Amino acid sequence: MEKDKKLVEQITPMDKDFAQWYTDIVKKAELIDYSSVRGCMIIRPYAYAMWENIQKDLDGRFKELGHENVYMPMFIPESLLQKEKDHVEGFAPEVAWVTQGGNDELAERLCVRPTSETLFCEHYAKTVQSHKDLPKLYNQWCSVVRWEKTTRPFLRTTEFLWQEGHTIHATKEEAEAETIQMLNVYADHAEQMLAIPVIKGQKTEKEKFAGAEATYTIEALMHDGKALQAGTSHYFGTNFAEAFGIQFSDKDGKVKHVHQTSWGFTTRSIGAMIMVHGDDNGLKVPPRIAPIQVVIIPIAQHKAGVLEKAAELKTRIGKVARVKVDDSDKMPGWKFSEYEMKGVPIRLEVGPKDIEKNQVVLARRDNGEKIVVPMDEIEAKIPALLDEIHNAMFEAAKAVREQKTSVAINMEQFKDIVENKTGFVKAMWCGDRACEDKIKEDTGATSRCMPFDQENLSDTCVCCGKKATKLVYWGRAY
Amino acid sequence: MEKDKKLVEQITPMDKDFAQWYTDIVKKAELIDYSSVRGCMIIRPYAYAMWENIQKDLDGRFKELGHENVYMPMFIPESLLQKEKDHVEGFAPEVAWVTQGGNDELAERLCVRPTSETLFCEHYAKTVQSHKDLPKLYNQWCSVVRWEKTTRPFLRTTEFLWQEGHTIHATKEEAEAETIQMLNVYADHAEQMLAIPVIKGQKTEKEKFAGAEATYTIEALMHDGKALQAGTSHYFGTNFAEAFGIQFSDKDGKVKHVHQTSWGFTTRSIGAMIMVHGDDNGLKVPPRIAPIQVVIIPIAQHKAGVLEKAAELKTRIGKVARVKVDDSDKMPGWKFSEYEMKGVPIRLEVGPKDIEKNQVVLARRDNGEKIVVPMDEIEAKIPALLDEIHNAMFEAAKAVREQKTSVAINMEQFKDIVENKTGFVKAMWCGDRACEDKIKEDTGATSRCMPFDQENLSDTCVCCGKKATKLVYWGRAY
Known part of the structure; x- marks a missing residue:
């Protein structure tokens, strides 16, 4: 109990020190742990489950649009990284270099991938011959490394998780359409899953990706008034194709270079989710990525029938939502604080009086509202309420953005x-x-x-x- | 067409040169591509989709048993790797070392994880205090690196994909039960998903994992009579807990070391699948991991109604199986060879005569059998036939193993x-x-x-x- 008490007491108010509030929340909500590895974090089960929900949604959208997943090596030989001039200039200063394998010094340094354009290019150059081989719509889920000087959990870490899509096309029009299409996928995901409103637009020449002709972005606004780039999509023209010799014979018999795109979405999105929705009591996890959508807290659980009813409700709700019962021996008040900190969208309270009246109490994490619901309506009510919470969180975030x-x-x-x-x-x-x-x-x-x-x-x-x-x-x- | 012809002609018969047969098949079936990165391979869409099916099944089994996914950093500081004596002796000679970050020489070398016991231990030591925190049942999906001198696709590569489970428990009995439970999960997966019969047993002292008290394994037999270790599960006792100080206060008030396990399953399993089931015409992919379970080949597809019927069948079969129509302009015979090479379990032929008779022809990849099926029965027939093929492949593999x-x-x-x-x-x-x-x-x-x-x-x-x-x-x- 001492531990629970600290959990509630130690969080810094966001208005007092936003950075400290953020640091407190990622630790207290058990999202991450620091490791002894410089700039790298441990993604704990509660945060990883959010990432899995993000992955599942995005991966489904990618596949629906005809993309296929692959896996490229995590190492890039220095000579390969150097093939596209702008690209190497952008990334070389911030990569980790492997120089020894086993007991041997390597003849050529290998960098740990900061992004994989060069590897995809090399593969495409070998496997594409004809317009019939196009388009290639590949994606991979992996981790990448960028040697950052100052790091913060989720927002900027030496290693992070992401997906990187890499596609090649016969024409400029097709590649440009793909670039915009994938930006729209990110925007839809951000708004429909993370409840984060975003501005879609193009980066300036100064801010575009190293090696790209055009970079498109979705930009979100955090609670402290700072912006965050939440996903990017790049059109490369034939820059990489020329550097790597990715050519195909077109319908007209001519040999041409392919037009290329890449696009990425990362675990940064979890940092954005925290900073858009959270408050001084902790996280507010948007329902559609919440690992636990409903937590059932039995009241007076030592009394006859309470735990049985909680278990019965869990089974019923389990068919329509991700649900957990907390029947540990902590006091209900401490449990309330704990799941507020973890940002569970709906708390369901059920005690002897509720059982008598054949009802439960639902408490919304987003606005604190309490609703009494007849027990028989619970399977219908929960999904509707989760949607309502999603919409309310989205609208609240949009109002803050408009105000700011x-x-x-x-x-x-x-x-x-x-x-x-x-x-x-x-x-x-x-x-x-x-x-x-x-x-x-x-x-x-x-x-x-x-x-x-x-x-x-x-x-x-x-x-x-x-x-x-x-x-x-x-x-x-x- | 020239290209298709080569596809069929160039495969080396397995009895003539099994190693070359294997190398031919992984290229011709478009499972992998070699990269310019030493000992690393590119996993192409067809093979990666198999890995996704493997992942989905295993991940579901893990979660069903209460395991949670996490993500640990890919780097391990040298000093951390050295904490458990046997472990570092086993792995240090075969790791890749990062010695430079950006433009700076690192004060301490970081190895790219060959396995992550040390990272899990460090995290557990910080986060576990009481018996109430136990057990911790963590797993991660990631890639690992071992600096191999000679490599072969899937079987032995410098980098490979796997899952590594790491659990800690209050008692020896519980940890031992977990170790055996997870070996059984691997055995069930191998037999029920990959159609590979396995021998379950314990490794000798000589062959056990570096740092383990006991290593359990599932062993499969390949078509050439060589064995392959297809999954391992380790019991560590308190070896790592003592080295890393993972302690908890037990119910009896005493401070104790946790008992630990780890267990892993890798992309090697795809290599095993190839060598257990394949023949001189190419792969035979077990139906339950097959990216394409049914390929529809329209016959005389220029004739009225054929492509429409193929599309209709695709929609209907799509509800019960993973299906693809190949309506490219290649000749049917070339398509037959191509999907034989790729090991698609069922080929469905439909042409004008079939349409007239309201039937389709199903050809089994596993035994070459052809079956004529009334079109109306297709939704019922396909799933049943896929199960039949799975069972037949398993029995065939078992017969080979018994004979050898x-x-x-x-x-x-x-x-x-x-x-x-x-x-x-x-x-x-x-x-x-x-x-x-x-x-x-x-x-x-x-x-x-x-x-x-x-x-x-x-x-x-x-x-x-x-x-x-x-x-x-x-x-x-x-």
Whole structure:
């Protein structure tokens, strides 16, 4: 019990210190453990089960669209990484190098994959000959390594889990359509599974992926007003195809280079989920990825019939939702706090009085509401309530984002928003890298994306005052 | 068509050169591709889909028994690997070492995990205090690296995919029961999913896992008479718990060390599947892991109604099995060869005459049998036939194993079997390491396991003639 008490007491309020709140929550909700390995975290069962739910949904969407899973080696020989010039420049400074195998020094260093474009390219170059072999729509689930200097659980770790899709196509149009299609898959997943509203748009030249012609992104806003890139999709043109010689004979008999895409979604999304939905009592897990959707807490469980009823309810609810009974010997109040910390969407209380009245009490984690429900209606009520909670969480997150999205016409306004109001800054931009650099230098905000939904807020660039070409979302970011 | 022709012609007969037959098949059936990374292979979609089916079945079995998935870092600091003496001795010579991160030399080398006991131990030591925290039943799906000198696809690769279960328990009895339970899970999976009969038993001291008190194994026999270890389960006693300080306060108030297990199943199983079931026309994939269970080949597909009927059948069969239509412009005969090579369990032929007679022709890959089936019965017939094929493949594999299992009472018989008949040698053993070493030296055969089903074939050791204590299965092995 002493341990439970600490569980509740030690969490730092988010308004006092958001970073510490985050660190407290990932430990207290038993999402991660630190290891003695620099910058790497242990993903504990409760968080891993969320990742499995994310994987299952995304994997189903990928396969529905004709993608196939493969597995590429985790090592990339240095010479292979170097084949595409921009790509190696972007990644070489942040990779881990294997230099010894067993007792032997290696003739060539191998990097632990930071991403696998080069491996997919090498394979495609060997296996594709004709337009009949196209498109190839491959994906892999794996872990990747980027040698980060400062790390935070889920948000930035030396090793993280992700999926990386890599596709090749006969035409530019087809590849571009794939790039946008997969961005839409990510956006739908974020909104429908994680209850996180996102802005879809294109990255600027400065912020795009190393080696890409165009990078598209979904951007979310965290509770502290900072932005987070939640998924990206890249169009490579023929850059990699030329570097790796991925050619095919087309219908017209000509030999051409393929057009290529890649797209990735990572365990960062769990960090986003925490920071979009959580509060000072802990996590709020969106129902559709929640490992436990309903926790049954027996009240006065020593009394006759209570545990039996809890078990019966578990069996019935188990047919429509992921459910757990906590019949440990802790006091109900401590259990309430524990599952609040873990963000379980619905708490079901059942005690002798409820049994007498043939009812249960449902408490919503998202808004604290309590509902009395006739026991007979429970199989119908639970799924409906889970959907209602999902929608309410999505709407709540959207309201916060809207409240924290502001328009800046000049740099004075821009600085004021970033310093005082925080959140997304919507501002027009001339398209020059110099202005992007200056904005970052002056405010710490980076361009998050040029949204697909363009508006004309002003005719001039927020920074230099020259003619504006694009609306951009800006913000300090994770 | 030229390409298809080669597909069929180039496979080496298994009796002529089994190793080459195997190499041909993994390439021609599009299971793997070699990469420029030493000893690592690319697992292509067709093989990866088999692995996904294996994963799904095993993961379901694990969860049913209360196991939870987690993810541990892929790196292990050298000092952590060294904590358990036997373990580091076993693995240090065959690990890959990361010595540089970004542009910096690391202060301490990190090995890429060859297995993760040490990481699980470190985590358990931090998170377990009381008997109420036990047991912990964790598993992870990941890839591991062992720096092998000679490699073969699936069977021995520098990197391979697996699951590793790591559990800790309050008592020896409970941990031992877990070890045996998980071996039984592997045996059931091998027999029920892969149609591979296995011998369950215990490894000798010489052959056990580095750091274990006891290692249990399932052993299968390949078509060429060589054995293959298809899954292992280890009981560690308190060896690791003492090295890592994993202690708990028990019900009696005393502080004790936990009892520990680990168990693993790998992509080797795909290699076993190939070598147990395949023939000179290619793979025979057991129906329950087959990515395509039924391939529909339209006959005279240019004729009116044929492709429509094929599509209709696909929809209907799709409700009960994994099905594909091949309506490409290749000749049916070429398609037959292609799906024979890929080992699809059932080929369904449908042409104008079949449509007229309201029937289809089903051809079994396992025994070549052709069956004419009324079209209306197809949804009932396919699942039943898939089960029948599974059972027939299992029985065929068992018959081969029995035919290639021989008893040796003395070394003359032993050598004769290994040289001429090949397969498992059942022989009594005194229990001395010296005899095990001598048998290996003289015959190349190693002890595969001391089977749970013990028999008394003779009172004396096959090697030294002293009193026998155990029946052992011996064999040359992959």
